[in-house]
Amino acid sequence: MKVLNPQQIRQVDADTIQHKPISSINLMEQAAEACSQWLIGHFPRHPDLIFNIVCGCGNNGGDGLAIARQLRLQGFSVRVFLLAAERYAPDCQTNLRRLQQLDVPMTLLQHRDDLNRLQDCDGIVIDALFGSGLNHTLQGLAVELINTVNQLKLLTVSIDLPSGLSCEQENNITADTVIRADYTLCLEIPKLPLLLPENQEYSGEMVLLPIGLLPDAVARQSSELFYTDLHDIQQIYRPRRRFSHKGSFGHALIIAGSYGKIGAAVLAVQGCLRAGAGLVSVESPKCGYPILQSAVPEAMAIINHGETVLSGCSSHYRTYRAVGIGSGIGQDPLTKYYLLQLLHQMDKPMVLDADALNLLSQDPAAQQLIPPHSILTPHPKEWQRWIGEWQHDHHKLQLSRTFAQQQKLYVVLKGAYTAIFCPDGSIHFNSSGNPGMASGGSGDVLTGVLTALLAQGYSPKQSAILGVYLHGYAGDLAAQALSQEGMIAGDLIRYLPLALRELSRTHSVSHKKG
The missing domain is CATH 3.40.1190.20 (Ribokinase)
Incomplete structure (x- = not known):
């Protein structure tokens, strides 16, 4: 199994959308469905169980909003905390509109004071802030949000990659700029940061979830990094x-x-x-x-x-x-x-x-x-x-x-x-x-x-x-x-x-x- 970088993963997504064929929003729906089914299977239904889903403005945030909708439709209690932005990725915006049609409490995080709304959280945190597409150093409200989530000390599940980790930058993290996840639901393709010892305190247990990417699209990408699974053996x-x-x-x-x-x-x-x-x-x-x-x-x-x-x-x-x-x-x-x-x-x-x-x-x-x-x-x-x-x-x-x-x-x-x-x-x-x-x-x-x-x-x-x-x-x-x-x-x-x-x-x- 190949380990790919973010540019290659984006190309695999694009090839899957073009040749499968499937729309980008439906591919996101498949990814969210894989995550939702894992969450439902891993955490038994309980009246006090609440999923607190923290979302960013990109495709990772779109995954989180879709997960929130799917969990709510399955009867789970869900709360969403959305990081404010001037613009949202198109698929993220679409999933935001879909979610707003349901009775899901949502808090828009625009200012530092808004982070206080996280303090009374209980249950499980779903990190869908930045994922594997992060290519810059975080600052400002995003850093404070990550710090707040970590201070909650709740069981945390990251989608694709703990927010703050980057597939492209080397050794650029500090303890207060990365989500400390207990599980990372990695979307089909392993991410290199999850395989490195220095990141173990952030990534928790990696779970690989197939999301329906086109095998030929993955095969066309060249890589010198591999993750050996049973199929390879x-x-x-x-x-x-x-x-x-x-x-x-x-x-x-x-x-x-x-x-x-x-x-x-x-x-x-x-x-x-x-x-x-x-x-x-x-x-x-x-x-x-x-x-x-x-x-x-x-x-x-x-x-x-x-x-x-x-x-x-x-x-x-x-x-x-x-x-x-x-x-x-x-x-x-x-x-x-x-x-x-x-x-x-x-x-x-x-x-x-x-x-x-x-x-x-x-x-x-x-x-x-x-x-x-x-x-x-x-x-x-x-x-x-x-x-x-x-x-x-x-x-x-x-x-x-x-x-x-x-x-x-x-x-x-x-x-x-x-x-x-x-x-x-x-x-x-x-x-x-x-x-x-x-x-x-x-x-x-x-x-x-x-x-x-x-x-x-x-x-x-x-x-x-x-x-x-x-x-x-x-x-x-x-x-x-x-x-x-x-x-x-x-x-x-x-x-x-x-x-x-x-x-x-x-x-x-x-x-x-x-």
Whole structure:
């Protein structure tokens, strides 16, 4: 799914209106209907429930006025607060006239004193002030209105984008100029600000709602930004053939563990096994042998020369279809020597995580040894050691994209909406996963999953996109069954087979429909 800028979105709207065909006011009606149905389904009808809809003068305000009318016709209590303007967008004006035919209380916000009418609000606030079309810095009454809404501390739902956030300007916001939403109902096309960590306090939970845009109109827009959803994954995932055997799915090697951190090796190996590698071997220091043999009997153990840390290096690594290294290996100088010797031997893409990244972070010469198209899986702090501190999230995207292109590496920057930076310049934000995965060992499981997919013959790009989605999908299934707070990394492993089963089922259904 493409992430588009405001100009592209306007073009998609125009193409939809021209070629579907549909009038602009009816397209707005469809968007409002999608929002209204979500609101009705999400907030149970109650005598005390009131929707307080705050509207601007543009198309976002038009959406809000249409939502107000639709909710009122469904029997809900609605109040509208309309920001005064010299002129209103044509569709906004049309929806204002339609709403005025109903018994909906409306307050025109012209002066600062008018904002006092908001003080007695109760219920739910719907923010339909500016949306994604904002292209200037707010000031005056608009800023005071946003501040007033935030001070109400009511549950707030923004339409398309929290008012005050901009798709076009970088890092230009302050705390009192952006609505703090609990939910953002994003109209069909994901908006980049909603995918960036620095905006999480404003955007709340993003909900994508289809509004009937023409697929061909979206397809005609070029973009290097993507939001990976189930449809995208179905184009990558390959179901198993009946006459396959273990050799069909590759031999993966996980290099992991040190004294006190053999658990990380166990998690990575189990993740690799559960993600479908045909054969899995694991190399760890001697201290890990009895643990690995009992915890993961399905894997073949290779005992390294080191007693408590990896050391030395043999010459058997090229025989594996995929190699993943880093989970729990520590940062001993002997281990760094081992890692450098390994990199000298490797001639195919591999997965590097955790301490493998830490050992290489301050050694640019060693970084050049990483095989092209390998997958790096840092969390933000680890990544800062590689590319330096960034000024804001847009800057981080620029630095990371440049690194991936110049070094010909894939960077999986972990977090909410994990971002995958590719050598071709594209950035893929992941849609699966939840905060319950913020637990020690989750990254080790991901290392195993990515290594397994490489071993099965998926390309590095496919492995990164599919692996991150699958890892997050398992986390979502685990959270549904166990709660986010109660999840541990091992639960991701237990739910990986269920995630794959669901992926296989939806793949079969979608291909039959196709």
